[in-house]
Amino acid sequence: MPTERVETAAAAAQPANAPREIGWEHFPHGADIGVRGWGPSPARAFEQAALALTRIVTAAEVRPETEVEVACEAPDLELLLVEWLNAVVFEMAVRRMLFGRFAVTIEGEDGPGGVRLRGRLWGEPVDIARHAPAVEPKGATVTALRVAREPDDGRWSAACVVDV
Amino acid sequence: MDPARLTKLDDVTWRIEPTGAMRVPAILCADEALIREMDDKVAEQASNVAALPGIVGASFVMPDAHWGYGFPIGGVAAFDAEHGGVVSAGGVGFDISCGVRTMTTGLPLAEVERVKDALADALARAIPAGVGSEGAITLDPVAMDAMLRGGARWAVEQGWGEAADLERIEEGGCAEGARPDCVSARAKERQRREMGTLGSGNHYLEVQVVEEVFDPAVARAFGLAPGEVVVTIHCGSRGLGHQIGTEFLKEMVIAAEAAGLELPDRELACAPIASEVGQRYLGAMRPATNCALANREILGHFARRVLRHFFPQAELRLLFDVSHNTCKVETHRVNGREPRTLFVHRKGATRAFGPGHPSLPEALRPVGQPVLIGGSMGTGSYVLVGAPESEERSFASACHGAGCAMSRLAATQQWSGRQIVDELAARGILIRSPSMRGVAEEAPGAYKDVSAVVLAAERAGLARRVARMRPVICIKG
Numbered sequence: 001m002p003t004e005r006v007e008t009a010a011a012a013a014q015p016a017n018a019p020r021e022i023g024w025e026h027f028p029h030g031a032d033i034g035v036r037g038w039g040p041s042p043a044r045a046f047e048q049a050a051l052a053l054t055r056i057v058t059a060a061e062v063r064p065e066t067e068v069e070v071a072c073e074a075p076d077l078e079l080l081l082v083e084w085l086n087a088v089v090f091e092m093a094v095r096r097m098l099f100g101r102f103a104v105t106i107e108g109e110d111g112p113g114g115v116r117l118r119g120r121l122w123g124e125p126v127d128i129a130r131h132a133p134a135v136e137p138k139g140a141t142v143t144a145l146r147v148a149r150e151p152d153d154g155r156w157s158a159a160c161v162v163d164v
Numbered sequence: 165m166d167p168a169r170l171t172k173l174d175d176v177t178w179r180i181e182p183t184g185a186m187r188v189p190a191i192l193c194a195d196e197a198l199i200r201e202m203d204d205k206v207a208e209q210a211s212n213v214a215a216l217p218g219i220v221g222a223s224f225v226m227p228d229a230h231w232g233y234g235f236p237i238g239g240v241a242a243f244d245a246e247h248g249g250v251v252s253a254g255g256v257g258f259d260i261s262c263g264v265r266t267m268t269t270g271l272p273l274a275e276v277e278r279v280k281d282a283l284a285d286a287l288a289r290a291i292p293a294g295v296g297s298e299g300a301i302t303l304d305p306v307a308m309d310a311m312l313r314g315g316a317r318w319a320v321e322q323g324w325g326e327a328a329d330l331e332r333i334e335e336g337g338c339a340e341g342a343r344p345d346c347v348s349a350r351a352k353e354r355q356r357r358e359m360g361t362l363g364s365g366n367h368y369l370e371v372q373v374v375e376e377v378f379d380p381a382v383a384r385a386f387g388l389a390p391g392e393v394v395v396t397i398h399c400g401s402r403g404l405g406h407q408i409g410t411e412f413l414k415e416m417v418i419a420a421e422a423a424g425l426e427l428p429d430r431e432l433a434c435a436p437i438a439s440e441v442g443q444r445y446l447g448a449m450r451p452a453t454n455c456a457l458a459n460r461e462i463l464g465h466f467a468r469r470v471l472r473h474f475f476p477q478a479e480l481r482l483l484f485d486v487s488h489n490t491c492k493v494e495t496h497r498v499n500g501r502e503p504r505t506l507f508v509h510r511k512g513a514t515r516a517f518g519p520g521h522p523s524l525p526e527a528l529r530p531v532g533q534p535v536l537i538g539g540s541m542g543t544g545s546y547v548l549v550g551a552p553e554s555e556e557r558s559f560a561s562a563c564h565g566a567g568c569a570m571s572r573l574a575a576t577q578q579w580s581g582r583q584i585v586d587e588l589a590a591r592g593i594l595i596r597s598p599s600m601r602g603v604a605e606e607a608p609g610a611y612k613d614v615s616a617v618v619l620a621a622e623r624a625g626l627a628r629r630v631a632r633m634r635p636v637i638c639i640k641g
Binding site for chain 1: 232430
């Protein structure tokens with residue numbers, strides 16, 4: 001079962017600088033922003049990367065009031081990350097929502113037929129006063145795209161640049 | 165970037181000689197200081213573009229270039245379909261046909277200053293901006309397809325604009341060859357409630373004053389007078405363009421890898437213009453262009469309504485509307501030979517037709533095309549005019565903005581939004597934005613010196629300076 005983490009306001013305000021087992025960060029890219037999530041598996045790293053995507057928009061608490069499901073697939077894990085983040089961007093845009101909690105399962109990692117993802121997103125409608133949303137993510141890109149197991153500590157890392 | 169890596173042709177033209185897979189050289193148009201400020205990645209990306217099939221002439225870099233996706237932002241490249249030329253979703257960008265329009269008002273600054281606060285508040289209410297903002301327009305499937313085919317013409321037919329505007333928009337306000345059937349249901353769904361919204365990031369609506377005129381004759385032809393107010397809008401094709409860009413990027417990446425095409429950067433993914441995917445991308449990109457043209461026409465209409473409420477006698481005339489994320493079919497001479505039909509990608513670059521170009525409306529043809537350059541909230545913007553030699557220099561292309569000098573993260577670490585708003589207010593510039601972090605990310609100091617960029621464009625023969633505008637009111641998402 002995927003671990004479901006409810007984000008706290010404290011965790012939202014400050015990305016962890018010291019490596020932890022699970023977490024996210026932003027990294028700079030020209031006029032845009034890179035997102036990186038990490039965790040003990042690709043699925044956990046993908047959840048954290050999605051949280052980093054939300055944190056491009058707001059540092060405020062996002063209440064898990066409504067659940068949305070998405071599914072996507074791709075030939076490999078890296079393109080699957082882009083698909084997953086773009087699915088989140090799509091739901092944010094058409095529902096005018098922000099999501100603060102994610103649960104991802106990934107299938108087909110060991111097979112030749114591509115990889116499939118099912119994701120659950122929990123969030124709430126954008127509250128302009130409370131969320132003070134900054135920039136709107138337009139789409140995840142394949143720039144600085146990397147999904148890999150880190151050789152030093154075995155954690156999975158999932159990163160790419162988001163066009164804003 | 166170290167200029168020593170480049171061959172210096174003159175003070176504002178630098179060349180990367182073709183090596184390895186490069187089919188043509190890369191030409192960078194910038195002075196030495198701008199070259200030194202540019203990321204090394206710009207040279208790498210311009211060289212990668214020079215290696216794409218069917219590229220013609222050179223891979224060009226404009227003076228405001230920075231590190232982009234596959235293509236540098238500020239990159240220009242032309243491809244010949246008959247010589248295996250490609251079209252690239254990354255070479256157009258996610259915000260398809262993002263661009264700028266400027267409307268003259270004939271109002272002296274003093275009149276606007278008297279109502280400035282109320283005008284800023286009224287514009288902020290009338291122009292939906294930023295994440296979570298709601299537009300007033302919802303399109304059903306029939307209206308969506310009509311908009312995607314008709315562009316600004318459709319907006320005018322709906323009453324959101326004026327017919328006289330159309331000749332002041334590239335392609336007369338409507339891109340030919342638009343195929344709404346090539347646009348996915350998801351892209352249409354994303355646009356359903358987005359018409360007439362500004363977006364966020366570097367998009368804005370500004371009330372500006374013409375502060376300096378460089379070329380009085382051309383300024384007169386453009387209707388720009390010192391001390392008078394203009395309204396400038398910068399935005400693009402909203403969710404629809406982003407979704408189309410995203411979907412075709414993925415399709416082109418997978419298709420390129422399946423075909424065994426070795427790309428130095430996945431973001432360079434492209435398809436032959438003559439291929440099924442290439443044609444389908446062009447069929448979808450053109451409706452996205454129409455979406456951007458319609459959106460700017462609608463936003464211009466909203467701005468007109470507000471201005472006319474305050475100044476019933478004011479006439480807001482569209483000076484011009486340019487797009488700077490495009491792939492357009494154009495005819496160009498290459499090295500003085502017979503004209504060729506080329507697919508010109510401008511990623512963060514503005515078309516800049518010189519005097520006499522047949523596509524320009526009669527009133528502008530003797531002087532050349534207005535080239536609208538957005539600066540930052542603090543420093544202001546420029547109107548340039550396409551130079552006669554731009555055709556030969558860069559497939560008639562010029563810069564598009566100041567270009568960013570630092571990342572959004574670095575900007576938020578250096579400034580607070582409140583501090584920026586207060587400092588600009590002290591200089592007479594009112595900012596209206598739902599997001600203080602968004603304001604910090606767009607801090608004037610995060611951009612390159614727009615004056616240096618346009619001067620380099622002028623010295624390189626891309627476009628000449630006509631006027632400089634200073635912001636008075638800025639509505640940001």
